[in-house]
Structure formats: structure tokens, C-alpha cells
Amino acid sequence: MKYLEEFRDPHLAQKLLSGIATVTTKPWVIMEVCGGQTHAIIRNGIDQLLPRQIELVHGPGCPVCVTPLEMIDRALAIASREEVIFTSFGDMLRVPGSEKDLFMVKSEGGDVRMVYSPLDAVKLARENPNRQVVFFAVGFETTAPLTAMAVWQAKQQGLDNFTMLVAHVLVPPAMTALLSSSENRVQAFLAAGHVCTVMGWEEYLPISERYRVPIIVTGFEPVDILEGIFMAVQQLEQGRAEVENQYRRVVKREGNRPAQELIRRVFQVGSRKWRGIGEFPQSGLSLRPEFEEYDAEKRFDTESINVEEPPECISGLILQGLKKPHECDQFGKRCTPQSPMGATMVSSEGACAAYYNYHRHQDDRVES
Amino acid sequence: MKKSMKPEQLTCPLPITEHDAIQLSHGAGGKMMNELISKLFVWAFDNPALSKQDDQAVVEIGDQKLSFTTDSFVVDPIFFPGGDIGDLAINGTINDICMNGARPFCLSAGLIIEEGFPLKDLERIVLSMKRAADKAGVTIVTGDTKVVNKGNADKIFINTAGIGLIEHNHDISSCNLKPGDVVIISGTVADHGIAVMSQREGLSFDTPIQSDTVALNTLVEAIVKAAGGDVHAMRDPTRGGLAATLNEFARASEVGIKIREDLIPVKPAVTGACEILGLDPLYVANEGKLVAVVAKQKADSVLKAMQGHELGRDAVVIGEIDSDRPGMVSMMTRIGGQRIVDMPVGEQLPRIC
Numbered sequence: 001m002k003y004l005e006e007f008r009d010p011h012l013a014q015k016l017l018s019g020i021a022t023v024t025t026k027p028w029v030i031m032e033v034c035g036g037q038t039h040a041i042i043r044n045g046i047d048q049l050l051p052r053q054i055e056l057v058h059g060p061g062c063p064v065c066v067t068p069l070e071m072i073d074r075a076l077a078i079a080s081r082e083e084v085i086f087t088s089f090g091d092m093l094r095v096p097g098s099e100k101d102l103f104m105v106k107s108e109g110g111d112v113r114m115v116y117s118p119l120d121a122v123k124l125a126r127e128n129p130n131r132q133v134v135f136f137a138v139g140f141e142t143t144a145p146l147t148a149m150a151v152w153q154a155k156q157q158g159l160d161n162f163t164m165l166v167a168h169v170l171v172p173p174a175m176t177a178l179l180s181s182s183e184n185r186v187q188a189f190l191a192a193g194h195v196c197t198v199m200g201w202e203e204y205l206p207i208s209e210r211y212r213v214p215i216i217v218t219g220f221e222p223v224d225i226l227e228g229i230f231m232a233v234q235q236l237e238q239g240r241a242e243v244e245n246q247y248r249r250v251v252k253r254e255g256n257r258p259a260q261e262l263i264r265r266v267f268q269v270g271s272r273k274w275r276g277i278g279e280f281p282q283s284g285l286s287l288r289p290e291f292e293e294y295d296a297e298k299r300f301d302t303e304s305i306n307v308e309e310p311p312e313c314i315s316g317l318i319l320q321g322l323k324k325p326h327e328c329d330q331f332g333k334r335c336t337p338q339s340p341m342g343a344t345m346v347s348s349e350g351a352c353a354a355y356y357n358y359h360r361h362q363d364d365r366v367e368s
Numbered sequence: 369m370k371k372s373m374k375p376e377q378l379t380c381p382l383p384i385t386e387h388d389a390i391q392l393s394h395g396a397g398g399k400m401m402n403e404l405i406s407k408l409f410v411w412a413f414d415n416p417a418l419s420k421q422d423d424q425a426v427v428e429i430g431d432q433k434l435s436f437t438t439d440s441f442v443v444d445p446i447f448f449p450g451g452d453i454g455d456l457a458i459n460g461t462i463n464d465i466c467m468n469g470a471r472p473f474c475l476s477a478g479l480i481i482e483e484g485f486p487l488k489d490l491e492r493i494v495l496s497m498k499r500a501a502d503k504a505g506v507t508i509v510t511g512d513t514k515v516v517n518k519g520n521a522d523k524i525f526i527n528t529a530g531i532g533l534i535e536h537n538h539d540i541s542s543c544n545l546k547p548g549d550v551v552i553i554s555g556t557v558a559d560h561g562i563a564v565m566s567q568r569e570g571l572s573f574d575t576p577i578q579s580d581t582v583a584l585n586t587l588v589e590a591i592v593k594a595a596g597g598d599v600h601a602m603r604d605p606t607r608g609g610l611a612a613t614l615n616e617f618a619r620a621s622e623v624g625i626k627i628r629e630d631l632i633p634v635k636p637a638v639t640g641a642c643e644i645l646g647l648d649p650l651y652v653a654n655e656g657k658l659v660a661v662v663a664k665q666k667a668d669s670v671l672k673a674m675q676g677h678e679l680g681r682d683a684v685v686i687g688e689i690d691s692d693r694p695g696m697v698s699m700m701t702r703i704g705g706q707r708i709v710d711m712p713v714g715e716q717l718p719r720i721c
Contacts, residue, residue: 004640010630010703010704012700013704042705042707043707044701045701045703045704048705048706049703068556090646103391103393104387104389104391106394107389107391108389210428222703350555357708
């Protein structure tokens with residue numbers, strides 16, 4: 001067992017594809033919640049191999065995509081300050097704010113550094129006592145334990161030069177918001193395997209029950225995704241609506257309790273704004289009052305930075321699964337990964353970038 | 369690649385894209401770098417040798433055809449598993465010289481050193497350059513040394529330039545791909561980029577991932593000997609990886625390239641590291657591999673010649689050239705789907721070669 005090759009096995013994939021074809025009798029709309037899954041689907045060409053009746057729509061689970069424009073502008077303002085070392089996951093560096101991105105701030109002399117872990121940012125703070133080290137804490141429940149640990153360690157080490165710009169968001173409120181919309185088309189979900197690794201899957205039970213929707217906790221390799229789709233279609237065809245776990249090799253029902261405990265100690269749940277979708281209650285995390293001194297927005301007084309999003313970018317509709325990337329007038333024309341108008345084109349997990357990089361020309365052919 | 373000059377290119381080309389200052393992505397081997405090269409350098413220096421935009425220029429002096437190239441090396445870290453900035457600077461330039469079938473002849477080396485750089489590290493780098501040059505049978509005949517204030521350069525940067533002799537009459541160029549040709553890669557991809565990146569991120573593996581930096585001139589000789597004029601193009605896929613090289617080929621020759629994911633050799637440890645680092649091995653740099661595009665009837669003999677050479681033991685056919693969708697690279701995925709393999713936009717990894 002190597003945990004990688006067997007989940008990319010072409011024979012297993014073929015078996016699952018024919019299984020899906022056999023059980024499918026009517027059209028179904030399935031949403032993969034996570035951007036990592038969107039990329040795996042497009043990158044492996046899974047959507048083209050499915051029966052025509054199965055429509056996959058791409059969900060809001062790309063942290064880079066849903067981070068609001070004003071938060072990016074706040075990051076840019078902080079990163080431009082002379083005393084600051086601004087640290088971030090690589091993907092955020094190319095996300096455009098109103099006028100520039102973090103790469104441009106870097107080229108103008110800002111000290112912007114890519115890190116793979118927020119703990120590296122804590123280390124930088126320790127090594128640079130005369131600088132202010134800021135970490136851009138984006139992501140869902142998957143990255144929250146890491147950033148919580150960073151704040152926790154900073155406090156234990158008595159570091160007064162480390163802060164975080166927190167833009168954490170939560171998956172279940174986003175799913176509930178989608179399902180409550182009168183425009184909702186989604187009939188089943190592939191839930192994000194990594195989020196469930198941390199949180200478990202109990203919190204999806206009430207959603208599945210209330211909205212009568214199958215939810216399959218799904219992994220990220222082609223065989224995982226195909227099995228997740230197979231399980232979803234079986235439930236839909238049989239009229240069931242349950243939470244099932246495809247990603248059993250990683251996800252436990254109760255999740256990772258110590259990680260959840262750490263999140264609860266450091267963060268509190270509250271209202272958050274999502275790029276392209278708007279603000280909704282109980283949908284994000286912010287630092288608890290006892291960790292307030294680690295809040296970069298307070299230390300650098302950026303809370304007054306507020307901006308509107310460009311009206312021609314439909315990333316909000318794409319993040320809700322209401323439109324496909326190539327249905328946007330700007331797609332591949334004014335908006336490309338080189339010069340993105342919205343975050344769904346920027347992030348390697350964004351649906352628009354996935355379509356642009358892997359599928360653009362197939363779509364051209366269909367349209368012409 | 370530019371085939372003809374359009375009227376709008378005759379006006380002042382700046383600003384390029386929407387940036388009015390150079391970004392790291394302008395040096396990353398992707399679309400932004402290509403745009404900078406075409407719109408500024410080729411525009412300003414315009415001449416037939418440069419306009420071909422191969423990794424080396426072909427110049428004629430009397431009856432002698434020369435292959436001429438230059439490359440600068442700014443890798444960080446300067447010492448990495450399997451090599452260092454010294455042998456990288458020698459091998460990289462030799463590889464650029466010889467990809468049109470030229471025999472590398474001599475090199476220059478220019479060093480920009482930061483004040484305070486340890487002398488023992490400099491000695492180590494210079495000896496590594498010497499070893500690499502000796503191994504490839506090339507001499508370093510001239511050089512230059514500059515020292516800059518501390519902070520004005522990162523440890524050491526090396527520029528090398530080189531000349532090779534073209535002793536055949538074949539047209540081996542990225543503009544020369546033909547429908548029906550097959551695409552061969554000389555071995556596993558992404559080793560160099562991942563070796564450097566793992567070192568930078570402090571990752572360790574059961575079997576350490578080594579950079580593949582090596583001079584490929586003898587492998588090139590073997591290929592040209594086996595194929596004659598039927599080897600149509602060769603290139604070492606450095607920055608931007610295999611994906612960038614294939615896209616450059618497809619555009620320069622206005623052909624389509626179809627590859628198969630299951631045929632592309634990647635070491636298991638490299639696949640694992642790519643998963644951890646969130647990278648696609650097709651876009652990661654190599655420093656000791658080459659892509660050869662060969663007429664179908666010679667594919668078997670070229671493959672045999674490559675596999676019989678120590679630097680081409682893992683050589684394998686990964687795809688073919690067709691006339692559908694000129695300028696585009698597409699790939700059949702392992703599970704049978706299709707995807708586009710696009711030109712990278714900019715940086716996937718910062719400063720790897």
C-alpha cells in the first residue's frame with residue numbers, strides 16, 4: 001500500500017466509471033465542495049468520462065477564491081510597511097487586490113515571503129525581533145489548526161512581533177447557504193476530505209437530514225473522486241440522503257479532536273464576508289479576545305479599508321455553482337491567469353484557472 | 369514564437385502586460401518571460417539568429433557554423449543534493465550549446481560575488497566548475513570577477529557563455545517539428561527542481577532526491593549519430609519544465625503535440641515530494657534531461673542509441689506530433705481523460721536555476 005498509485009489506477013477508475021454508467025438513469029447535479037477536488041477532476045479529465053446525465057458543479061471550497069477583496073487590500077497595506085515581514089501561502093501572492101498583488105508589493109521593496117507552514121512565520125518572528133512578522137491566515141478548517149498552533153506558540157514564547165491577518169472560513173455554513181438559496185441546483189455533495197480529516201463528519205448529519213441531500217466525504221485522487229460520485233449517484237437513484245465516508249483511510253467520524261480543541265481555544269466562530277458571495281453569519285473564524293494582541297488588523301489599523309468587487313466578475317456565481325467558468329464573457333479574454341479579474345482565475349484551486357489551464361480549448365471547440 | 373512582424377509591434381512595446389516593474393515571474397520561463405523577450409529584447413535587437421528564439425544562436429564565420437549561447441545562474445541554495453551552482457553553470461551552458469547537435473568547444477565564466485562570501489565556498493564552487501568542464505571535454509578560456517557590496521547580491525551569481533562547432537548539415541531547431549514525429553524524453557523529469565526545493569524546505573526522504581545536473585553533449589552526439597537529419601529538434605527542459613519546452617516547440621513549429629501521462633517517467637520520491645509541495649512535475653525544472661523530436665522511422669534506432677548511453681538509460685517515447693490544433697500541447701491522463709498542458713504563466717518555484 002503506497003496510498004498514491006493505487007488511487008490513480010486506470011483499471012479501478014474504469015471499473016468505477018462503468019459502475020456509475022450502469023446505475024445512472026436520470027440527470028443529477030453533484031457539487032464537489034473543495035477546490036482541490038475541482039482541480040483533480042479537471043486535471044484528470046474525469047468530467048469528460050462521466051455519463052452525460054451527471055453534471056459536476058464546482059463549489060466554494062477554494063480559500064484563496066473566497067477571501068474578500070478588502071482583505072487582500074488590507075494584506076497589501078500591511079505588506080507595504082517597512083517594518084513588516086509579510087508571510088503567506090504561495091497561492092495568495094498572485095491574488096489581485098484592487099490595484100496590485102503581493103508579488104508587486106514585493107517588487108516595490110516589500111518584504112513578502114512564501115512559507116509552507118505558519119510555524120515558519122513564528123520562527124521568522126523569533127529570529128527577527130526588530131521586525132513585525134505577519135502571517136496571512138487563509139483557509140478552511142484544514143489550515144485552522146496550523147494557524148491556531150502558530151498563535152498558541154507565539155503566546156507561549158512571549159513573541160510580541162508576530163500577528164496574523166485572519167480570513168478563515170467554514171464549510172458547513174457555506175453548504176447550508178447554498179442549499180437554502182431559491183436558485184440551488186445541487187442534489188448531492190462530495191464533501192472536502194481534508195476538512196473532514198480535522199472536523200470529522202458528524203456536523204454534516206443535520207445538513208443531509210434537513211435538506212434531504214446525500215453528502216459523501218471524498219478524497220482527492222481520481223479513484224477517490226470516482227468512488228465518491230458512484231456513492232452519491234447510488235444514493236440519489238435509490239432516493240436515500242445520508243452522510244457516507246469514501247475517504248475512510250484518512251477521515252474518522254469524530255475527526256481530529258486535539259486539532260478541534262486547539263481551534264476552539266484560539267478562535268471563535270463569527271460572521272465573515274466571502275468574496276463574490278457576501279457576508280453571512282457564523283461562517284468564519286476570528287481570534288478570541290484573549291489572543292487579540294495577535295490580530296494584525298488591530299495592530300496595523302486596517303479595519304477601515306473597505307472595497308467593492310468589480311461588477312463584471314462572476315466569481316461569486318461560479319463559487320455558488322450557478323455558472324460555469326466558460327459561461328463568463330470575460331473568460332479567457334480580459335480574464336486569464338496572467339491578468340486575473342477574480343480570484344477563481346488566480347488560485348491553482350480556482351475553478352476558472354482549472355478550466356483555463358486544462359480545458360480551455362475543448363470548450364472553444366464545443367462553442368464554435 | 370514570432371514568425372512575422374506585425375505593425376503594432378513597431379510601436380514602443382512598454383508597458384508589457386499590466387506591470388510597470390519587473391516581477392519574479394518575468395524570469396520564470398513561462399508566458400510572462402516569453403512576452404518580455406519577444407516584446408522588448410527581440411524587438412530591440414531584432415536579427416534572424418535571435419528571432420528563432422532557440423536556446424542557442426547559430427552564427428557563421430567564413431565556412432564555420434558556430435553555436436553560441438549564454439546563461440546566468442542564481443540558484444538558491446548554492447549547494448544542493450547532487451550538485452552546486454558551479455557545475456550547474458557549466459552543464460547548463462554546455463547543454464544549451466549542444467542541443468542543435470554542436471560540439472561544445474570553449475566557455476567563459478563571469479562571477480558576481482557578494483562581499484563577505486567565504487573563500488572556501490568559492491574554492492568549492494570553482495573546483496566543481498573545473499570538474500564539470502573536464503568531464504565534458506570543454507575548457508574555460510576566459511572570465512571576469514566582480515565583487516559587490518554586502519546585500520547587493522545573494523552570495524554568488526555566475527554567468528557562463530560558450531561556443532560550439534556545428535559539424536553537420538542538419539537543421540535541428542524548435543521550428544522544425546513535423547506531424548508524425550515522435551517525442552522522446554531521456555529520463556525521469558523534475559529531479560533538479562525537487563532536489564533544490566526539498567533542500568530549501570528542509571524535506572528529507574528515505575532515498576534523497578538528487579539534482580540531475582549533467583552535461584548532455586555525449587548523449588546528443590549519440591542521437592545525431594543514430595538519427596542523422598531525422599532528429600528535428602532537441603531541448604533541455606529547464607525552467608518551466610517539460611511543459612514549457614513542449615509548448616515552445618508546438619508554437620515555434622505550429623504543430624500540435626500529444627503526450628501520454630502514463631508514459632512520462634517520474635521517480636516515486638519526486639512524485640511524493642510534488643504532492644507535499646503542491647507542484648506539477650511537468651512544470652518543474654530539469655538540468656540533465658533532453659527532449660528529442662525524431663522522425664517516426666528513426667524512433668527505434670534513436671531510442672536504442674539513447675538507452676545504450678549512461679545518460680539516456682530511461683529514455684522513452686512519451687508522445688507524437690500532429691497537425692491538429694497547432695501550437696497546443698494536450699495529454700491523455702492516466703485514467704483516459706484529456707487535458708491541455710498549457711505554458712506556465714510565471715513562477716512555480718522561485719529561483720531554481
